[in-house]
Amino acid sequence: LGSGSLCRASWLANEWSASKSELRHASKRYTTASTAPPLLNLHSTDSSPAVKSILIVNKLRTKPVIDAIESFLTHLRTHHPRVRVFHEDRKDIPQDVEVWRPGEGAEKIDLVITLGGDGTILHASSLFRVGAVPPVLSFSMGTLGFLLPFHVDDFAKALESVFQGKATVLYRMRLSCTFFDKEGRKMGNDGEDWQVMNEVALHRGSSPHLNTIDAFVDGQHLTEAVSDGLIVSTPTGSTAYSLSAGGPIVHPSLSALVLTPICPRSLSFRPLVFPASSSITLRIGERSRASAGVSMDGQVSHVLSPGESVTVRASLHPIPCINRSSISEPEDPEVQGEGAGPGKEDDWVRDINNLLQYNATFRSKALLRHSRT
Amino acid sequence: LGSGSLCRASWLANEWSASKSELRHASKRYTTASTAPPLLNLHSTDSSPAVKSILIVNKLRTKPVIDAIESFLTHLRTHHPRVRVFHEDRKDIPQDVEVWRPGEGAEKIDLVITLGGDGTILHASSLFRVGAVPPVLSFSMGTLGFLLPFHVDDFAKALESVFQGKATVLYRMRLSCTFFDKEGRKMGNDGEDWQVMNEVALHRGSSPHLNTIDAFVDGQHLTEAVSDGLIVSTPTGSTAYSLSAGGPIVHPSLSALVLTPICPRSLSFRPLVFPASSSITLRIGERSRASAGVSMDGQVSHVLSPGESVTVRASLHPIPCINRSSISEPEDPEVQGEGAGPGKEDDWVRDINNLLQYNATFRSKALLRHSRT
Amino acid sequence: LGSGSLCRASWLANEWSASKSELRHASKRYTTASTAPPLLNLHSTDSSPAVKSILIVNKLRTKPVIDAIESFLTHLRTHHPRVRVFHEDRKDIPQDVEVWRPGEGAEKIDLVITLGGDGTILHASSLFRVGAVPPVLSFSMGTLGFLLPFHVDDFAKALESVFQGKATVLYRMRLSCTFFDKEGRKMGNDGEDWQVMNEVALHRGSSPHLNTIDAFVDGQHLTEAVSDGLIVSTPTGSTAYSLSAGGPIVHPSLSALVLTPICPRSLSFRPLVFPASSSITLRIGERSRASAGVSMDGQVSHVLSPGESVTVRASLHPIPCINRSSISEPEDPEVQGEGAGPGKEDDWVRDINNLLQYNATFRSKALLRHSRT
Amino acid sequence: LGSGSLCRASWLANEWSASKSELRHASKRYTTASTAPPLLNLHSTDSSPAVKSILIVNKLRTKPVIDAIESFLTHLRTHHPRVRVFHEDRKDIPQDVEVWRPGEGAEKIDLVITLGGDGTILHASSLFRVGAVPPVLSFSMGTLGFLLPFHVDDFAKALESVFQGKATVLYRMRLSCTFFDKEGRKMGNDGEDWQVMNEVALHRGSSPHLNTIDAFVDGQHLTEAVSDGLIVSTPTGSTAYSLSAGGPIVHPSLSALVLTPICPRSLSFRPLVFPASSSITLRIGERSRASAGVSMDGQVSHVLSPGESVTVRASLHPIPCINRSSISEPEDPEVQGEGAGPGKEDDWVRDINNLLQYNATFRSKALLRHSRT
Ligand SMILES: NC(=O)C1=CN([C@@H]2O[C@H](COP(=O)(O)OP(=O)(O)OC[C@H]3O[C@@H](n4cnc5c(N)ncnc54)[C@H](O)[C@@H]3O)[C@@H](O)[C@H]2O)C=CC1
Ligand SMILES: NC(=O)C1=CN([C@@H]2O[C@H](COP(=O)(O)OP(=O)(O)OC[C@H]3O[C@@H](n4cnc5c(N)ncnc54)[C@H](O)[C@@H]3O)[C@@H](O)[C@H]2O)C=CC1
Ligand SMILES: NC(=O)C1=CN([C@@H]2O[C@H](COP(=O)(O)OP(=O)(O)OC[C@H]3O[C@@H](n4cnc5c(N)ncnc54)[C@H](O)[C@@H]3O)[C@@H](O)[C@H]2O)C=CC1
Ligand SMILES: NC(=O)C1=CN([C@@H]2O[C@H](COP(=O)(O)OP(=O)(O)OC[C@H]3O[C@@H](n4cnc5c(N)ncnc54)[C@H](O)[C@@H]3O)[C@@H](O)[C@H]2O)C=CC1
Structure with missing residues (x-):
């Protein structure tokens, strides 16, 4: 698996990290622009779903975060009743959720869901600071972040993309x-x-x-x-x-x-x-x-x-971040309109422009009348 | 062959460029610090020497350059009489040297030798602006350049390293x-x-x-x-x-x-x-x-x-530049002294420090007495 | 007169430049924030108006520029019939306007009016590249510029401020x-x-x-x-x-x-x-x-x-640029609202923020829903 | 007195700071290159020397510093026996030196002498953090600093320049x-x-x-x-x-x-x-x-x-720093050689070049032979 690169990867449970030798010899391919990002192939079957355990990570316990977690749990209970849901050990963890402790002997996690800002993803990564990290699906609570592909309101769509094996990932180097x-x-x-x-x-x-x-x-x-x-x-x-x-x-x-x-x-x-x-x-x-x-x-x-x-x-263990393009459906007219296939949409170009205001050109906007100054 | 990377490569005559598909799938390996740079494997045998044709490239015709070319030719005539030597078509090309014209139907070149500054290497690259470039052995005429590993006085040693198959290359991306x-x-x-x-x-x-x-x-x-x-x-x-x-x-x-x-x-x-x-x-x-x-x-x-x-x-055709470390012999005490094997010496670190005066720290040198100011 | 400084200056016709000795000894005062910018004191009396000659400078002859010049001329003919109006020598100069030629023996100008972008002011300055420049009143044709205080629609108000001696200037160094x-x-x-x-x-x-x-x-x-x-x-x-x-x-x-x-x-x-x-x-x-x-x-x-x-x-001849604050009337509620007296409003702070987008902070704007991306 | 400017100033004891109103109206003159820096006019007469009290400031008590202080004291005792010498209140202050305490009621100081690095001058300034600072004569202990004009070995010459009223100062803004x-x-x-x-x-x-x-x-x-x-x-x-x-x-x-x-x-x-x-x-x-x-x-x-x-x-109280040029005698052949009169030598240009290695150009120095690399 190429760390930090967009490459087609087969993702089997617990194989989201490269072996030491794989990584040494692994390649950052000269991919062309048409190369699609890697599918997060879950190989789930009825008898054996690929995502069996989810870790929910949040730093704040504000009302919107609590509500979002509730909706998640309801959705999961309804559509994926056999999936185990974990949370860090804190006083106020949601009901019906198991406690997860990092480190040796930690329960195996198939998917991490973060709710919050960029700092929440960094925190999730730090929970797996030793060894490999499961794929991460990140939700923003309403402010755009650099590492935050999904708005929390889109959670059902995003989650189902993952369960249906349609998600693609960007392996971010660590x-x-x-x-x-x-x-x-x-x-x-x-x-x-x-x-x-x-x-x-x-x-x-x-x-x-x-x-x-x-x-x-x-x-x-x-x-x-x-x-x-x-x-x-x-x-x-x-x-x-x-x-x-x-x-x-x-x-x-x-x-x-x-x-x-x-x-x-x-x-x-x-x-x-x-x-x-x-x-x-x-x-x-x-x-x-x-x-x-x-x-x-x-x-x-x-x-x-x-x-x-x-x-x-x-590191040998890049962090697989699920792309926003994962949940863009081919028939989505707006995305189509821009001529971008699901694999080509590059959130990054949009982000450096929208979030960092990259090369914001000097304005020559219509002059406000003096009286309105 | 990984463009721009230091990797062990087998270099066969006329194979110093990657095929399109090779390059696409080629890898920039996660090499470790101990990985040696690629040997320029010439596979020469008595009956079939690997270097059969050399192109000499120079921009200026100053006295030192002319003298250097003479020494080269003498050396080659003596030690490698069967090697053909070429030069660009200019009025004043050295005697006994064949004219070489770039483009389609150009004579095949196994080794390019440049004499001059960085601009001379750029010029050599431009002679092969379409298609692949042969390995380049670059000599400085006395001023250090960024792309110039060898001092012209070391030419015999450098040349013999290449003929003996001891040369290693840095594939510089184009x-x-x-x-x-x-x-x-x-x-x-x-x-x-x-x-x-x-x-x-x-x-x-x-x-x-x-x-x-x-x-x-x-x-x-x-x-x-x-x-x-x-x-x-x-x-x-x-x-x-x-x-x-x-x-x-x-x-x-x-x-x-x-x-x-x-x-x-x-x-x-x-x-x-x-x-x-x-x-x-x-x-x-x-x-x-x-x-x-x-x-x-x-x-x-x-x-x-x-x-x-x-x-x-x-480009699919990186430029194979022969490393200075090629001619450092293992027993060289100074290089050894720094604990660097031939493959580890990195001219680049030295160059950004010596040539670009990278991070030149503010001086606290002993104060000159006022009277000497 | 302090070049480049906001200082109270008495402006008498043809005295908008400092004598060599004045400038040498002139001061950049340690003005406090409450110091008002210099009034452009015109000393006009009924019998002897301070502004007797105006030079109109424009580079383009687009419709809006032509219309603006017409309005200017009409306004001047009506309210200040004795003022002479000049224009550079070009084929298409407005009717009833005298030709002005720079250089030795040039007609004395009391006020320059520019219509266009920043480049038009630079051009006006270049007409007075040798010697002193009269005060400059600059109008934008609809796009904000760095050196353009006034919107052309405010021309009457701006002009009357000057005629009434209420204008203040920023002496911009040359x-x-x-x-x-x-x-x-x-x-x-x-x-x-x-x-x-x-x-x-x-x-x-x-x-x-x-x-x-x-x-x-x-x-x-x-x-x-x-x-x-x-x-x-x-x-x-x-x-x-x-x-x-x-x-x-x-x-x-x-x-x-x-x-x-x-x-x-x-x-x-x-x-x-x-x-x-x-x-x-x-x-x-x-x-x-x-x-x-x-x-x-x-x-x-x-x-x-x-x-x-x-x-x-x-240079000994800074360029006196009439400030936008000149035409802000004290009772102007919006300007008051910001707590700025006429002398304190600093166009520059506004301009580096609005035009140069100085220190545009990274956005944390409400996240657009995915479907709207 | 212009803060931060090189201007001719008459320095009377205890008048090394500007009154509030002086400063407000003081000027940064359009001085020409030939303008000499301000003389530190001490007006000393036999009966009333201008420098009556000196404060010695040092941070370290290393051997060279202690030795330097001893030499100073010996020199002063011999040549200026009536001058009072002060030092901050520390356990190990030199013998025969009076304790000086900053703040209200502090003994009046006519000259500060610093021995050490740039930090020592900053420390001296901080002793006068409220109110005015006396002129500062700074000695380096052997390493060049940005604010350190004199080498300690030149102390006698430097000190006598000050006593003889030949010293010039740069008023550094605070x-x-x-x-x-x-x-x-x-x-x-x-x-x-x-x-x-x-x-x-x-x-x-x-x-x-x-x-x-x-x-x-x-x-x-x-x-x-x-x-x-x-x-x-x-x-x-x-x-x-x-x-x-x-x-x-x-x-x-x-x-x-x-x-x-x-x-x-x-x-x-x-x-x-x-x-x-x-x-x-x-x-x-x-x-x-x-x-x-x-x-x-x-x-x-x-x-x-x-x-x-x-x-x-x-601040209303810039810090008067005695210039190195103060002790350059007109007949000094080296300084003359550069064509610089005492007032024109600008330590600053030399310092940004020598100390900060300003615009250190990339080297094209003679190439070291490979064997010496
Ligand atoms: N002067 C600075 O710019 C400093 C930046 N930081 C950064 O903050 C990070 C920690 O983030 P938080 O725990 O959220 O602290 P925080 O709450 O102090 O926020 C730091 C800011 O950095 C943004 N951010 C984080 N990672 C980013 C990335 N990869 N690309 C673009 N923006 C990113 C966050 O959205 C947030 O706006 C550190 O990893 C470090 O990179 C930390 C200290 C100083
Ligand atoms: N303002 C600038 O820095 C400019 C730089 N150049 C550079 O000059 C190059 C052409 O070089 P010449 O034909 O020799 O022109 P030149 O004789 O004008 O020299 C340019 C300088 O760049 C150095 N140089 C060239 N390639 C370098 C590299 N890869 N790393 C470090 N230094 C390098 C050369 O040693 C020489 O000192 C262009 O490829 C361009 O990179 C060209 C124009 C302006
Ligand atoms: N790479 C660059 O930034 C270059 C900038 N220039 C600038 O263009 C000026 C000439 O302007 P034009 O004749 O209008 O040429 P232009 O029509 O090419 O425009 C240059 C731009 O600079 C702006 N500008 C001019 N003076 C300014 C100032 N003092 N502060 C902020 N923005 C300013 C103008 O509004 C315009 O957007 C030159 O004096 C030079 O400063 C010229 C060449 C290259
Ligand atoms: N990252 C940085 O560059 C930092 C710089 N400083 C500077 O250090 C100063 C305090 O100096 P010290 O007490 O000696 O601390 P220090 O012993 O840590 O030295 C700071 C360095 O700055 C040099 N320096 C001080 N003033 C200078 C000036 N005006 N121009 C050029 N170099 C100068 C000193 O010679 C010394 O090399 C502060 O005023 C601040 O300017 C302080 C913290 C961080």
Whole structure:
């Protein structure tokens, strides 16, 4: 399975991640524009449905979110009574829903449903920060987000597309991070790497002083950064923090690592884009005046002291995000009108224009009369 | 063969380009840091040497260049007397060298040798602007260039590495460009696309007015650019014009297209990085006040009028550039000292630091005494 | 009179420029927010009106422009019959209007009225490229421009504000440019400098090669630029070409020079802002591969060859632009509603927001339902 | 006295700051390149020396610093026995030196001497954060800094220049900051503003969330910033944090305020330059998810919660920094060689080139032989 690429993939339960060797040798194909995105082939039969367990993820418990969850549950109870529904262990989890705990021995999940903003998907990814992630179906509660294909009002249509095997996915690359102490020994007891969807960001935080970070690529010393911090981002994350720090916008179907400095004391620190095969190590300089807080998709996870480091690589477990185009029916006149087949509609182009107001041209709109100014 | 990637490749005479289907399905592997770059496997036997014909390319005829060519010829006559040596058709071509003319029916070339600056390699690429390029061995005449691995004084060592099959190559991606008229008909009689190594740049040139260009990706309208122009660059070209225009630095082993605006009348036109599978079309707006000159690797080739367009894609014929590491012998103590095997030395990291003075940190050098100021 | 600053100024006919000594010693005051912009004090009496001659400037002769001119003339004939009205010498000048020719011996003009876009004001400024400019009252024909305070429909109100001495002006700094040949001798026969309102831009134009320009400030060598070109801009021009090239936005009431490179082959060429007292010289390097076309407010004026140079300074003749706030009456409820007195309304803040879409925040607008996408 | 400008000034003891009205009406003159910087006229007579009290400021107590202080004291004791020498109240202050305490009732200081890096000057400025600052003579301990004109080995020469009335100063603008609570009431008991030399920076610090800040200029709403923070910088500070955040480089003799965003979630947040007469207010948005730490020249001073704000203006008390050119004697052959009179040498041009490596051009240095790579 090509991480980060739109490719036709057969999705069998529990096979939504690549084996290590598969990934190494896997390809980012020279697909042409006409290549359809991968179908999420569920192979469900009457006796054995493909989606047997769903995890519902939400951060807020506002009225609209609660109502949406209720509707979901009603829909599932009615149309897919045998599907087990899970929720994180919180005081206020919905009735009739089983508690799900991440980590070793966690119940197997076939589909994740998120309700909320981009941060909710990041949170879902963090629940599977070790190992593979099931396909994710994301619903917005009314505000557009970059990673949010579906409006919650369309939930039934979207869900049925998945159950009917019509859903297609974009494998969004994740990064896998390993932390090392001064002596180069792996930090953390479980020995497992932590995966992120947007970025790993090192930042001086509230230290008044700049920190000094040595950056290495594939073991080679690249540069010494004296700055507020450094970001290693996925293409998905290129529209998040990296963008704010001046990084380029990278299409999420490309497999690449973006290194973007945060307020460097240098006139010549341009963002760098590396192939996904690269391994980037960031080590706090021995004489750095400040340590660096590490944010994983926005959550502070570690503080690295001088001599300590983090190594970042493409993860073996990209995150399969179900595309909006999945639920566009061929006869949909509006989509047709734009001449786009279901596989070709690229939410991303629309999103950078609508959400990021990419290249918003200077206005020459009809002048308002003075009296109306 | 993966374009733009460092991968082990078997290089047979005349097979230094990928077939269309090979390329489509070819892979950019998730190589690890330890993966060696591709050997340029010449399969030469006593009866059938792999390198039978060499094309020498130079732009200037300065004394050092002439001397270097003489030394080359002497070396070849002595050690490889059966190799045919070619040169472009110019008044002053060296003695004993055959004339080579590009295009259909051109003599087959097994190795290109360039003597000069980066522009000489671009020129060599342009001689093979249609179809495949033979492997290129590039010599600098004394100034470091970004694309110039070898100093001319090392020519014998470098050449013998190639003849002995020890050379490794970096397949640098090229772009293939097709021009269309207002009615969408392909312009140009030969029907063949023109390939570039750095970039295709559209620019208003000496027109006082900005031009308006509609950019499309995979057929989808991306944005309307009101600017001095637009650049579609390869990763190789990311350190050329695109860099000057504010683009990111992209490692040449990544397969990607970079779209960088030149002085856009917009606050929000950030450079974009697309997968190599993308096709980018730039069409001069019907009401653009200026037409756009098209520069292919710095050479003005066309002027596009309103309604006309160019479509840019990854070419099927990347350019195999012989690596400097090719001639580093394993026992070389200095290279060893840095712990780098021959395959790991990455000229690129060194080049962005030494040549581009990447992230040159602010100096805290010992203060010169006032009297010496 | 402070160039480029909002200060209370007494404007007597033909005194809308500062004497050399006045300007040298003139001040950019530490005005507080409550300081009102300068009134354009016309001192008109019944026997001697302050505005005796008006120059109408337009570039296009479209129907709306012709109609607007007619309305103007009718209004003037009716209310100010003794005012002489002039127009540039063109085939199609309006009836009853006298021809005006720039240069020595030109008829004295008390007020310039422009009808068109920003380019029309730049053209008006260029008519007074040598010496002082009369106050300028600019009307937009329906599209907002950066330098266009008034909608043409408000012409009567605006005009009467001026005649009644209620108009206030923003003195927009201009640059004065002197050209020198290789030997350092002043080029041009009239010995007079050429003034611009936006910028002087040096550009390689359609040369394929970069040019090399030595930049000096107050005689000191600042840097050698290898680039597409360099811009020396006024604060007014900071939202024009300089902005596109990456320059900062500078408030037009500041007196300063902005030096912005165009696509420099350097990672570390940051825009520079100098005090208005600085003199900046740009000299084409002796070994520059390309000459440089010089654009004065967008009009190509010279081509500088290696060794030739241009020296740019703050001009003694800023351009007095009549403010939109001039015609806001105190009782105007909408303006009041915003709590802005006539002197405080700053068109500029509104313009960078409305026209340049400054800091357009990412949208979180209500999500469109899928079916409407 | 013009803040931030190089102008001829008569400096009388205790008059190194402008009265409020002086400053309001003071001028930034259109000085020509030949205008000399202001002499620090000490008017000392035998009976009444101008420098009667010196404050020595250092942050570190390293051996070289201690030695330097000893040499200073010896020199002063020998040549200026009546001068009182002060030091901040610290355990380890030098012998024979009086303790100086900032604030109301502080002993009057005629000259500040700093020994250390740029941070030491910032610290000296902060000792006079309320009210005026005496002239500052800064010595570097061996590393060049941006604000450090003199090498410590030149101390005797530098000091005598000052005593002999030959020193010239650059008045570096400072910012004055006032803090307001949610109700718009001034925060802080002393009612006095806090002045900074580089910048006021608002930053989310270690909060994971972006903050929302409303920026106002002269009371007008400019923009809402969703970002890591905002910087309001002096021209002096334009080469400090603002530069790292992407701001332009502003010559310190210009009076201006620079507003630079830190990692804004926007593609279109360009740095802005305002006249020194502007007042900029930054108010944390009522619904901002994070509060903002306020750094004054790098020192965290406040945390602003939603609704709270800071107003920043040009201070009435610029900081008079003694120029390096002060001690260049006319007969100095090297300085002469460059054709620079004492008043024309501009340390700043040299500093942006030498220290910031401004526009460091790409190298075409002689190629190192491969074997030496
Ligand atoms: N100055 C900045 O721009 C900062 C950005 N962040 C970003 O916030 C992310 C965490 O997000 P939340 O937990 O929601 O925190 P949050 O609630 O503070 O929101 C961050 C914003 O980023 C947006 N966002 C998140 N991922 C995105 C993506 N891939 N592309 C475009 N927009 C995206 C969200 O919609 C939200 O508007 C981090 O991964 C980091 O990328 C975090 C700190 C500072
Ligand atoms: N403002 C700018 O930066 C401009 C840049 N160019 C570049 O010049 C190239 C043509 O080169 P020449 O024929 O030698 O023209 P040239 O002799 O004008 O030199 C252009 C410079 O670019 C360097 N260069 C070329 N390719 C490079 C690469 N891939 N990475 C780093 N540096 C590179 C060369 O070494 C040379 O210093 C074009 O492909 C374009 O990329 C062309 C016009 C303007
Ligand atoms: N890549 C770019 O951004 C380029 C910009 N220009 C600018 O165009 C100006 C000439 O203008 P036109 O004769 O109207 O040519 P034009 O008709 O080609 O229009 C240039 C655009 O710049 C706008 N503009 C002009 N002055 C402005 C200012 N001070 N602030 C904001 N926007 C401004 C105009 O409204 C128009 O949209 C030149 O002075 C130069 O600044 C010229 C060439 C290239
Ligand atoms: N990411 C960044 O660039 C950051 C920069 N700073 C800057 O550090 C300053 C505090 O300085 P220190 O106490 O010495 O802290 P520090 O010891 O952390 O050093 C900051 C660096 O900035 C340099 N510097 C200070 N003022 C400068 C100026 N006006 N122009 C050029 N370089 C300058 C110093 O020489 C030093 O190299 C703050 O005022 C702020 O401007 C503070 C935090 C982050």
